[in-house]
Amino acid sequence: MVFNRRKFEEIIERGDFRSFIGEIECEWFDCKRQPYQLDSEKDKRELAKDVSSFANTLGGYILIGVETTKSQDHFRDEVTNLKPFNQNLVDAEQYYKLLQQWVYPEVEGVGISWIASSDDDSKGIVVIKIPEQKDAVKPFLIKNFIDDGGKKVEIIFGYAERRRDNSQPFSVIDLQKALRSGLSYDNQLSGRLDGLEALLQQVISGSASTEAGSITAETVTARIGDALRHANLEDKESLSLAAYPKQPGELQTIFISTEESIRRRLERPPDLRYGGWTLETHERAEIVRGEMIRAANPGYKILDLYRDGTFIFAGFTGSTFLGWGSDAGKINPVALVEIVYNFARFYGFVLQDFKETPARFSVKIGLRNMHRDGTRSHLAPGASGSLAQMGLRGVSYAPGNEMDVVVSFDAKDVNPGVMAFEILKEVYLWFGIEQDKIPYTTTEEGVTAVDPEMLTNL
Template sequence: MALTSRTDVVAALSSGRPQDLIGTTEAEWIDFKTAPYDLKEPRGKAELAKDVAAFANRAGGLIVCGIKAAQRSGELYETAAQLTPFDPGRISADTYLKALASEARPLLTVHLALFPHPDTGDGTTGSYLVIDVEQLPEDQRYALVRRTIVDGKVKDGWCVPIRTGDQTDFMSADDVYSLINGGVRSRMYPAAPTAAAVLPPLDRAGARQALVEHQGWDGAPVLFWQSSPDVPPSFLPTLHSDGGIRGALEKQKVLRHMGFNFSFEHNRAVPFAGGLLLSEPRRALAVAADGTVTAAAIANPDMLCWAMAQNYGDAHRINVFALTELTYEYFRLVDQHVVPAISGRWRHRVAATGFEGLRLAPGANPVFPRTGSPREATAAEFNLDWLAGGSPEADAYQALARIYSGFGLSGDDNPYVQDKLLAPELLEAASR
């Protein structure tokens, strides 16, 4: 079937479904190569730089190596026609990056990812390489390459490649002159400075709803933790690697093995909507292809209201320890492993649905004599974000402060907080 987005392509390959790419038409956002570039030869380096710069000068895109494209009768463009996986030993990320650094200006941002061919029982083996090219910002355009290929021969000479449809064109000499002349004139007669554009916070409501539907929680009270970069890439290059996000999900270091966290007994991350998912009936955490992280826990006696019914006769009261530990473990995972993988500003968010009738009290879970009068949620829903603080302790406090505000309380009413930071030593002491 024909795929229509970069996310769909990555999702198909990461899920072991490369055959889904067959029939996909080459376009401004995707190009297919039968084999990886031969970077031992000048021609291969020039081809790589030309193709990458062409995408960077347009809107970014994917180059998928290991799939042969062909133009079928009656069609305008080539389409993916045959799977041709190759030996992954032919690929060195360092060699690709060094080739681009020497052949193109400015330095272009690409992400490389290898995806294995699934065991189909026919003896076919190998991998597919995806080169994800980021769009070059307007103030850095245009990328140039120092060599071209004319009549099959490599020629020296700077030029500007641009992706047009399923082909690479080159900027005309007149257009290049106009750009150079315009740059000189702008330096001689600078325009008045303008206010920098401010990106609005991204609210990934669709990712939250997808998690609710997957878990079968429609209509149930749910608390969400969510994080996303202000400028997300088309896909996170380390998402599916054992040394990257997948490894961090499956080998979490948690405060308590049997505690309230997102590390499960069989802790295998599975493909989900182009990204990865860890889930069990009471809680779930998903990392999308663009790095967005969405976690959720059901707010009932099975999870956020754990043991409150049998111990205190209050099935709608949130367990302070469970809430705090889940929040801290979420930010330990995200701030330490996902945020560093994508440069730029990040925003965190907490949101809730179906919270009417739930209660939360200041202080710790009640002991005899019971202290801390519980407060009911002031609304069924809330949705609050903040600029990431960079540490799990700082971001956990910010999250708790916003959750507590939904009950008319202060974040400082949480007993595991000190000086506007979550204090993990207090959590650990309370768990003994």
């Protein structure tokens, strides 16, 4: 049965908390190992932050007494253990009081209940239920001042900063009113802005046509460097992928915001599954210098799409993204294979947006800072859970600090699975791993490709 809110409610009603083990945290489901300690300023802030974040979206549940760890197969935390406790360890009235003091406006309908376990009715977990809130009263802000080691800091949107002598921000009440008005105004103008951007596209296309000639290696290298700098990845371990046509063309919908435009696809790129590694940055695509659009999540990943059809992805290979759930320096194989497949799949949409589809395109594959701060990045053969992935056999370390390889493809009927495999093959070979050890692939009639179904079924 798919894990959804209905299944969640059924588990809670039965007190069968063991059924949560193996489930993945999501937008409406969060877990805490132990109760919030309300004598701690940090935990007060954490409770207010957690509840307000659910209130600002579609509501959800916080379970207290449930332990999670980073999943090897999902870009999420996974429930791995239960920590039920006696009912007297949580005072629900104190939780309610703190939320009233710390969150503005008040979140309606919050429920805080201790539920006994079906295994032992003397112990249980706490469920905090946050109902979906009306858009008219959003956003919900954290409003209290806290004392952090003698420095006064104020929480605004869950962001703490030291108060400057010359800085006098709005009161939380005035700020909330301004934001609410601004969000409403933005919604009213969205249609007009889409039309204005469409007109801008026509003007730009008529006054700044793409220069003839090939896209040079120097140009691609400079663009990758620009992306890495903007994403604050220049000095961090990272993977970069840059797909570009042999001859520059012109994308048709790059500066248009209609639902079917390539710009909207960049903001909401296709993915394979919930909780997987996706290209999505959760940011709007901004027009930069009239030559590209950019969506970035600094420190993690960036997407740059140029009007001539160059598409660049760069992502952090450390433990908070492509090295998720792994030891220091280890690249997660599921993350690597899935992000490369999603890159290849997205470039298929880019090819469809050309006014004239190019005959061929290339992909420049880059790894940076693989030997950093005394740690060598490493990769192991096989799928998640294999002996090699558990560190028992066959781990391969980066042979150098940087890698740059270019592979070329025929743009006609490009297969994202085959394209992804050819990219991954270069990465694995650079690490000294045979291509038949690349996981989540299948071979038919001598052609090897990443199998998206194998990833979807994880």
